[in-house]
Amino acid sequence: MSRRHPFTLLALVAALTALAWILPAPAGGLGTAAAALALAAAAGPRRVLVPALVTAAPFWLFLLLLHDVPSTIAIGLRLTTMIASVVWVGALLPPGRLVEAMVAAGWGVTAAYLFAAALSAVPLLKARAQRIVDAQRCRGLSPRGGLGRRLRALRALALPLVLSVLHEVDERALALETRGFVPGARRTPLAPPRDGTGERAARWLLLVACGAALAWRIAWRG
Amino acid sequence: MSVRLLVLIPAAAAISLALSAAVDAVALPLFLDTTGTVLATALAGPGAGIATGVVTSAVNTLRNPTFWPFVVVQIIVALYAWLAARAGLFRSLKTAVPAGLGLGVLAAATSTPISYVVFGCTTTGGIALTTALGRALGLPPLGACFFGSFVADFGDKAVTFALVTSVLHALPRRTAARFPWALRAVGIAGSAGPA
Numbered sequence: 001m002s003r004r005h006p007f008t009l010l011a012l013v014a015a016l017t018a019l020a021w022i023l024p025a026p027a028g029g030l031g032t033a034a035a036a037l038a039l040a041a042a043a044g045p046r047r048v049l050v051p052a053l054v055t056a057a058p059f060w061l062f063l064l065l066l067h068d069v070p071s072t073i074a075i076g077l078r079l080t081t082m083i084a085s086v087v088w089v090g091a092l093l094p095p096g097r098l099v100e101a102m103v104a105a106g107w108g109v110t111a112a113y114l115f116a117a118a119l120s121a122v123p124l125l126k127a128r129a130q131r132i133v134d135a136q137r138c139r140g141l142s143p144r145g146g147l148g149r150r151l152r153a154l155r156a157l158a159l160p161l162v163l164s165v166l167h168e169v170d171e172r173a174l175a176l177e178t179r180g181f182v183p184g185a186r187r188t189p190l191a192p193p194r195d196g197t198g199e200r201a202a203r204w205l206l207l208v209a210c211g212a213a214l215a216w217r218i219a220w221r222g
Numbered sequence: 223m224s225v226r227l228l229v230l231i232p233a234a235a236a237i238s239l240a241l242s243a244a245v246d247a248v249a250l251p252l253f254l255d256t257t258g259t260v261l262a263t264a265l266a267g268p269g270a271g272i273a274t275g276v277v278t279s280a281v282n283t284l285r286n287p288t289f290w291p292f293v294v295v296q297i298i299v300a301l302y303a304w305l306a307a308r309a310g311l312f313r314s315l316k317t318a319v320p321a322g323l324g325l326g327v328l329a330a331a332t333s334t335p336i337s338y339v340v341f342g343c344t345t346t347g348g349i350a351l352t353t354a355l356g357r358a359l360g361l362p363p364l365g366a367c368f369f370g371s372f373v374a375d376f377g378d379k380a381v382t383f384a385l386v387t388s389v390l391h392a393l394p395r396r397t398a399a400r401f402p403w404a405l406r407a408v409g410i411a412g413s414a415g416p417a
Contacts, residue, residue, distance in 0.1 A: 055286065062350035063342055066357065075342040079288070086287030110228060114273065117232035118281045125240030133247045143248040150248045151381065155388055157244035158254075162261065162389045165233050166397065172233075173226040183223050 001043065002092045005195045006101040008203055009093050012039075013085040015206040020081035022213045026070075029077030036084035048091045052084040059083075095119045097193060104192035110183045129161050226400065227266050234258035234270075235277040239285075251348060252378050255282070256299045256329075260386045263303035264312055265401035271300030288345060291336050298332045299325065299379075303386075306407075312387045313409030322383030326376035333375065334368040343367040349374050 001009070020032040040049040059079045063072040099112045136156055137143075143153045238258035245252050258278055263271025275296025282289040302325050306312065311321040337345050343353045343363075349370040356366030390398065390408045398404040 059288075059341070059344050062344035065350060065354050066344065067342055071342065075344075079341065079344075083287050086283065090284045110223075113228065114232050114277050115280065117229075118235040118277045119284075121232055121236035122239045122281060125236045126243050129240045129243035133243060147250075150250050154244055154248045154250065154252075154381070155385065157247060158241055158257075158385055159388055159392060161240065161244065162237055162257075162385075163392055165237055166230075166265075166389070166393065169226060169229050169233055170397075170400065172229045173224075176225050176229065181225060183225065183228055 001039070005193050005199050006093050006098045007105070007195070008199045009089050010098075011203040011206050013089045015210050016085045017082045018210045019213055020078040022210065022217055024217070025074035026077055029074060029081065032081040033077045033084065036081045036088065040084045040088045043088055043091055048088055049084075051091075052080075052087040055087060056080045056083045100189045100191060101193050101195075103187050103189040104195075106186070108184045109181070109187045112187075113181075125161065125165065128164070129157070132160050133157055223269070227270050230262055230266055230401070231270055231273045231277060234262040234274045235281060237261065238274075238278045239282060250381075251374075252381055253374070254378065254382055254385070256296060256379070257382050257385060259296050259299050260303040260382055261389060263300045263403075264307045264386055264390060264407040265398075265404045267307075267403050268300055268304040271303055272297050275300050288341065291340050292333055292345075294336065295329055295333050299329060302328055306383070307403050308406070310406065310409035312383075312390050312407040315384055315387055318383040318387040319380050322380035323376060325383065326379040327372070329375040329379055330368060330371040334364070334371045337371060338364055338367045343370060 016032050016036050020029050023029070023032070037049065037052070040052045043049075056076075056079060060072065060076045063076050063079075067075065095116060099116045102112045102115075103109065136153075141153055141156055143150060143157075235258050238255050241254045241257055245254055255278065256275070259271050259275040262274040276293055279289055279293035279296055306318075306321045306325075311317045333345075337343050337349070343366070344350045351370075352373045353366045353370030356369035357363070359366075359369075361369055387408075390404060393404065395405075398408075
């Protein structure tokens, strides 16, 4: 599955999630959840299935706390479908491959940059935030105490992080401009994922299936 | 859109997601996941703010799939922050904190239907527990759901606005002037338009 075109994988996730909500509960949700969990298990029980189940488990607990059993099952199966399928696609689809597919499909370099830059910046900024927390603690900042004291500590931790990022904006903009980065420009992808006729047809088929399910639900089931 | 503003959007989105490390350190029940959206709007206007909100939700969805339906809340936050910036409400904490509290009410009102319809009010542990408390207090299901969202958002958005105000005032004037809305948001530029 990981060799499939990124748009096909995303279409499958969107279709499973949409069908979980469209089809009548609990049978519809049971079918889509089973399909999503089967995909997750096929991709790797430890790498995909367990994280999906761990993410979904608290929702079942809270649903039981707030709803009766039939509602818990109906909503829980829908959420399990959504969570398992997104965890599956997250494990199977490297962001770089998605960006290549977007560029190959004619998306402007802007959209691809926004997504890829944010994805790559998050772990770096989290590491920097942790270094700031450690440094401020070394300087005697105590993050414990009353609400006011904690809020002041939060300001002392967050401000250096945000200001450092804003100071880097010009530097990054200059680096991009020197590389000929112009918003809206079209780029040639280095290794575009193969998008066969069969996969394109499969994506249309998923769209038609969702539309048909919705029409059936509205027209005949109310 | 200039390259500088284009660089600002993913940077602001990453700020929203990286601030969790600071929040964890002080053990406060806050998300601060709209900080980047509010900051980008106050610096560069609603287009940059909405784009930041959408990118934040998209990236957050890869970590936790339940975030995507709340992309609407990020867009509402960006539009509200734009109005606040136009009115110069980031000029001091005295004006920013009440504006943030107002956003808390609006964000709760926006997220309640999504949380109720899609998740049965179980988006996070804290919200589920406060919703259960609302039910125990005799509120109807939708009212209890709003109560849970309100408790989560009210203080969070006030702290977000206060934090963004602190950032805008801590920015050197020369750096702030490079962003089209920054000086107006803090009430320095006139009301004719962005600086």
